[in-house]
Amino acid sequence: KAGVTQTPRYLIKTRGQQVTLSCSPISGHRSVSWYQQTPGQGLQFLFEYFSETQRNKGNFPGRFSGRQFSNSRSEMNVSTLELGDSALYLCASSPGGGAEAFFGQGTRLTVV
Amino acid sequence: EDKVVQSPLSLVVHEGDTVTLNCSYEVTNFRSLLWYKQEKKAPTFLFMLTSSGIEKKSGRLSSILDKKELSSILNITATQTGDSAIYLCAVERGTYKYIFGTGTRLKVLA
Numbered sequence A: 001k002a003g004v005t006q007t008p009r010y011l012i013k014t015r016g017q018q019v020t021l022s023c024s025p026i027s028g029h030r031s032v033s034w035y036q037q038t039p040g041q042g043l044q045f046l047f048e049y050f051s052e053t054q055r056n057k058g059n060f061p062g063r064f065s066g067r068q069f070s071n072s073r074s075e076m077n078v079s080t081l082e083l084g085d086s087a088l089y090l091c092a093s094s095p096g097g098g099a100e101a102f103f104g105q106g107t108r109l110t111v112v
Numbered sequence B: 001e002d003k004v005v006q007s008p009l010s011l012v013v014h015e016g017d018t019v020t021l022n023c024s025y026e027v028t029n030f031r032s033l034l035w036y037k038q039e040k041k042a043p044t045f046l047f048m049l050t051s052s053g054i055e056k057k058s059g060r061l062s063s064i065l066d067k068k069e070l071s072s073i074l075n076i077t078a079t080q081t082g083d084s085a086i087y088l089c090a091v092e093r094g095t096y097k098y099i100f101g102t103g104t105r106l107k108v109l110a
Helices: none
Strands: A005-007 A010-013 A018-026 A031-038 A042-050 A054-058 A062-068 A075-077 A087-094 A108-109 B003-007 B010-014 B020-028 B030-038 B043-049 B057-058 B061-066 B071-076 B085-093 B098-100 B104-109
Touching: A005 A087, A010 A018, A018 A087, A018 A108, A031 A075, A042 A062, A042 A075, A042 B085, A042 B098, A054 A062, A075 A087, B003 B085, B003 B098, B010 B020, B020 B030, B020 B085, B020 B104, B030 B071, B043 B057, B043 B061, B043 B071, B071 B085
Parallel strands: A010 A108, B010 B104
Antiparallel strands: A005 A018, A018 A075, A031 A042, A031 A087, A042 A054, A062 A075, A087 A108, B003 B020, B020 B071, B030 B043, B030 B085, B057 B061, B061 B071, B085 B098, B085 B104
């Protein structure tokens, strides 16, 4: 059974640009959550989607947005990138949003 | 403000030692507490705890929740070099919203 796939694995962008990250959950999983991980702040919850609906979101500015498609794949978008957005972005999938989530390998975003 | 605090921040032990990792929380609308192990990038799920005083075990790892003290511990006995990782604690606040601690970095020396 394939795991959670995140693309791209690495990304370098300049300030002011926008970026889109993709997450393909485990087949059959309908919940996808996104997290930002930085050395100083640890793992911070961005948002969670289930069946194309955002059910919950963390305390991030509106520059961070996401969506989920009918096949449960999810994308997150960050507009007007700032240096502080440099981080590892992880997504996790689960059947219904429960705790036993499976994480992808992450996308390492560097903003220069 | 909701917060999850883990201690110690880092720990170096020798193979065979027993370690205890701590997680304390102040979170409104607590639903569950979770432990994850992060070796390289993708955290892997270890335990979910919802009831106070009930120990969950998996091999050499065990964890227990104390709702009165708003805390949990993760024990690892007979540590091995393969246990070297960052151990993350997360609390589910309300529904489907998880607040993570910054983790405890464990290094086990041969």
